Amino acid sequence: MFTKLWKWAVFRHPNKGKFWIKEKYFRKYKNDNWRFMSSNGIYLIKHGDHAIKRHIKVLETKSPYDGDWIYWGNRLRKIQGKPPRVIKLLKLQQGILAMALSKFLDPKNDISFKRIFGTEKNKDILIHFLNDILGFTGKSAIQDIEFLSTIQDPDIAAKKQSIVDVLCRDSTGAQYICEMQVAKTKGFEKRAQYYAAKAYSRQADKGDQYQDLKEIIFIAIADCVLFPNKSEYKSKHTIRDEDTNEHNLKDFYFIFIELPKFSKTKEDQLSNIVEKWIYFFKYADETGEEELEKIIGSDLIIKKAYEELNRFNWSEKEFISYEQEIKRILDEQAVLAQKLDDATEKGRQEERIEVAKNLLKAGVSIDIIAQTTGLTVNEVKDLI
Numbered sequence: 610m611f612t613k614l615w616k617w618a619v620f621r622h623p624n625k626g627k628f629w630i631k632e633k634y635f636r637k638y639k640n641d642n643w644r645f646m647s648s649n650g651i652y653l654i655k656h657g658d659h660a661i662k663r664h665i666k667v668l669e670t671k672s673p674y675d676g677d678w679i680y681w682g683n684r685l686r687k688i689q690g691k692p693p694r695v696i697k698l699l700k701l702q703q704g705i706l707a708m709a710l711s712k713f714l715d716p717k718n719d720i721s722f723k724r725i726f727g728t729e730k731n732k733d734i735l736i737h738f739l740n741d742i743l744g745f746t747g748k749s750a751i752q753d754i755e756f757l758s759t760i761q762d763p764d765i766a767a768k769k770q771s772i773v774d775v776l777c778r779d780s781t782g783a784q785y786i787c788e789m790q791v792a793k794t795k796g797f798e799k800r801a802q803y804y805a806a807k808a809y810s811r812q813a814d815k816g817d818q819y820q821d822l823k824e825i826i827f828i829a830i831a832d833c834v835l836f837p838n839k840s841e842y843k844s845k846h847t848i849r850d851e852d853t854n855e856h857n858l859k860d861f862y863f864i865f866i867e868l869p870k871f872s873k874t875k876e877d878q879l880s881n882i883v884e885k886w887i888y889f890f891k892y893a894d895e896t897g898e899e900e901l902e903k904i905i906g907s908d909l910i911i912k913k914a915y916e917e918l919n920r921f922n923w924s925e926k927e928f929i930s931y932e933q934e935i936k937r938i939l940d941e942q943a944v945l946a947q948k949l950d951d952a953t954e955k956g957r958q959e960e961r962i963e964v965a966k967n968l969l970k971a972g973v974s975i976d977i978i979a980q981t982t983g984l985t986v987n988e989v990k991d992l993i
Contacts, residue, residue: 614645614653615971627972643981713918715894717832719774720931722789725917727775729756734917735777737910739785741882742828742864751779773804782823784808791938793833801827805861824860830890832868842870842887866890876903885911893918965989 618630638644646652714721726735740750754777775787805825812822844865848858868891905912961982968978979986
């Protein structure tokens with residue numbers, strides 16, 4: 610900004626010297642000798658005129674399970690989704706009764722997601738979920754499933770880049786991949802196709818003939834927006850003929866559910882089983898007993914899914930694993946935030962250097978450049 614203002618002033622007064630221009634436009638204001646300022650005291654505000662407001666991402670003494678919903682509501686922006694009566698109670702109680710308001714854990718957590726949809730004892734939940742999301746009824750409905758190894762490529766499994774959340778096969782041989790995606794990551798759509806292709810190719814590795822290969826259905830539940838140009842929360846993707854729209858290549862089918870696009874926030878707004886599932890993923894950890902009865906209705910499988918999230922049905926060891934997964938996510942977010950801060954600071958330093966170079970070309974003294982840019986005198990000298 611300083612460079613642009615200086616160039617403007619020089620352009621406006623081509624016959625005036627630098628000292629004259631400085632005295633006319635850049636006046637002394639407090640400890641600043643180069644404030645862009647008019648003769649009647651009107652000046653251009655700088656960033657430094659505002660007090661720095663420090664923001665702590667997460668206090669080291671805080672835990673998502675300490676009952677302080679006021680704090681975590683502000684940090685995670687989830688308290689806004691609660692009914693006014695609940696928010697009022699939270700503020701009155703200072704969060705100390707928060708644990709009693711919802712006994713259900715978050716189904717988006719990797720541990721709870723696999724507990725509900727990836728275990729033998731709960732495979733009826735997975736079967737119902739698949740049938741409901743895919744719209745399978747009658748003879749086409751899935752009757753039974755067999756869980757398969759979730760490690761897609763043993764060579765890189767240690768990097769956790771080839772491990773799906775849930776992989777199963779029905780009685781016809783069709784395979785289903787269910788993946789919970791908590792945060793937007795670059796290339797997730799390509800990773801989905803990679804997972805599907807891996808599952809498809811592994812059938813041939815076992816000696817099956819090409820004509821015996823079975824379809825792969827990939828279902829992703831994302832707590833982020835994957836396709837900004839789409840308005841619907843559920844999108845279905847197949848391989849089609851571009852000219853005729855015929856569906857000749859039928860072995861790959863992708864469904865993406867984007868939770869942020871699901872706009873219903875009240876349990877009495879839910880009109881079908883699919884919406885109940887989406888509501889479950891988005892709001893289960895904020896649901897109380899009163900709301901639960903309205904949600905369940907006659908869909909008892911939904912009740913069973915909620916009961917699997919009941920924290921009082923979890924052992925201490927299971928709950929510790931759940932908390933460790935949250936800590937892992939928070940640690941990853943903290944690392945990314947630090948990288949962003951570092952990159953931002955690097956950009957600012959590069960900008961300071963560029964301004965200093967321009968001022969040197971304009972003949973401004975080293976001391977003034979150092980004051981203006983925040984660089985040290987030696988750093989400015991190194992640019993000469």
